[in-house]
Amino acid sequence: MSSQVREGKVGIPRALFFYTFYPAFRTFFEELGATVVVSGTTTKATLDAGVQETVTDACAPIKLYHGHVAELRGRVDYLFVPRLVSTNGKLIYCPKFLGLPDMIRHSMAGLPKLIDVRIDVRKGKHEWWRVYREIGRNFTKSTWKIYRAYRKALETYRQFDGMLKSGATAPAAMYTLYGEEILPAQPGLQAAAALEQASASASEPAVASGTGRGADRRLTIGVMGYPYAFYDPYLSANLLDKLEALGVTAVTPDMIPDEVLERQADKFPKELFWTYSDRAVKAAYHFLENGRGRIDGLIHLTAFACGPDFIVNKLIELECKKQKVLPFMSLMYDEQTGEAGVLTRLEAFVDMVRRRKEAAVRAGAPLAETPVVQSQTTARTTAQAASSAKKAG
Numbered sequence: 001m002s003s004q005v006r007e008g009k010v011g012i013p014r015a016l017f018f019y020t021f022y023p024a025f026r027t028f029f030e031e032l033g034a035t036v037v038v039s040g041t042t043t044k045a046t047l048d049a050g051v052q053e054t055v056t057d058a059c060a061p062i063k064l065y066h067g068h069v070a071e072l073r074g075r076v077d078y079l080f081v082p083r084l085v086s087t088n089g090k091l092i093y094c095p096k097f098l099g100l101p102d103m104i105r106h107s108m109a110g111l112p113k114l115i116d117v118r119i120d121v122r123k124g125k126h127e128w129w130r131v132y133r134e135i136g137r138n139f140t141k142s143t144w145k146i147y148r149a150y151r152k153a154l155e156t157y158r159q160f161d162g163m164l165k166s167g168a169t170a171p172a173a174m175y176t177l178y179g180e181e182i183l184p185a186q187p188g189l190q191a192a193a194a195l196e197q198a199s200a201s202a203s204e205p206a207v208a209s210g211t212g213r214g215a216d217r218r219l220t221i222g223v224m225g226y227p228y229a230f231y232d233p234y235l236s237a238n239l240l241d242k243l244e245a246l247g248v249t250a251v252t253p254d255m256i257p258d259e260v261l262e263r264q265a266d267k268f269p270k271e272l273f274w275t276y277s278d279r280a281v282k283a284a285y286h287f288l289e290n291g292r293g294r295i296d297g298l299i300h301l302t303a304f305a306c307g308p309d310f311i312v313n314k315l316i317e318l319e320c321k322k323q324k325v326l327p328f329m330s331l332m333y334d335e336q337t338g339e340a341g342v343l344t345r346l347e348a349f350v351d352m353v354r355r356r357k358e359a360a361v362r363a364g365a366p367l368a369e370t371p372v373v374q375s376q377t378t379a380r381t382t383a384q385a386a387s388s389a390k391k392a393g
């Protein structure tokens with residue numbers, strides 16, 4: 001039997017599941033002799049290209065995914081577009097993830113071969129191995145080679161996830177693993193954070209219990225939402241960097257271990273269907289329950305035209321109003337979100353959170369029990385919504 005490896009270039013778009021699974025799949029492809037090509041950091045041109053290629057009522061992250069695919073088209077032999085159904089054996093991904101390979105295939109021309117493996121861990125405990133074996137067959141007939149690459153991929157995944165659970169953002173952890181190849185733009189702060197956090201004790205993750213870091217005027221804010229939005233500098237209008245510049249440490253759902261999030265499960269009559277949405281809501285509930293004195297506020301970054309987010313945002317907002325523990329702000333983004341609008345709102349929110357905290361410290365009293373709950377969209381988003389409504393009318 002020939003075990004020769006077929007080499008080739010595999011394109012992975014820098015969007016959607018990229019911030020969760022890229023390191024594992026990169027290791028796997030490279031172990032099989034393939035070269036992994038990642039699309040560049042998102043720019044206006046990437047998103048504009050995606051808008052051209054997709055249906056108008058798709059959410060911004062899906063449009064962006066199309067833009068990243070367009071960038072890779074013509075440069076690679078394979079495009080890795082898996083159909084993510086379930087990766088935790090319980091919940092499924094949003095329907096847009098389930099239909100992703102079909103959407104790409106039917107709306108874009110001139111594509112290379114798609115590796116569109118279906119991933120549904122509900123099918124049994126050997127599903128991940130089946131998935132990797134199916135992908136690996138594109139490159140080699142040797143089951144042993146595929147198995148070895150699969151084991152290495154799992155190792156990388158554990159290493160990457162360990163960094164996240166120690167408080168690193170996904171881009172920072174990737175910078176630690178791959179350097180400027182992945183994050184060419186201003187990686188200094190993030191890399192420092194990754195290194196600092198990766199060396200911290202894994203047995204007591206700082207954010208798992210909502211431990212605020214830093215002293216004096218530094219704040220810690222829980223950022224809820226989807227990794228493909230809050231880690232994407234263009235889509236989020238550089239939210240995390242802006243928070244850092246304002247003296248805020250951002251804590252994301254990625255940083256909280258699954259078992260800690262699961263302690264919130266009994267607060268819901270039933271679980272949300274969608275994996276990332278479920279994590280966002282449970283992370284918010286976790287911070288509300290455990291964050292007093294350690295987390296200073298919550299921000300939910302929510303996507304315009306996202307069905308699941310209508311529910312997620314409402315659940316978080318209602319719980320914040322009920323518990324009256326942490327100030328909350330929701331920020332809605334779409335493909336036209338402007339940086340200036342986001343910065344103005346962030347500055348106002350952070351300023352309010354900081355004044356509230358400092359007033360409590362000065363008075364030697366507990367924090368005020370009446371947080372301001374704001375629900376805002378960016379100015380340009382509001383304008384776009386109005387224009388869409390006008391067109392629809």
Ligand code: SF4
Nearest residue numbers: 059094096303306307
């Ligand atoms: S969860 Fe919302 S933002 Fe994410 S892909 Fe689905 S519709 Fe889009």
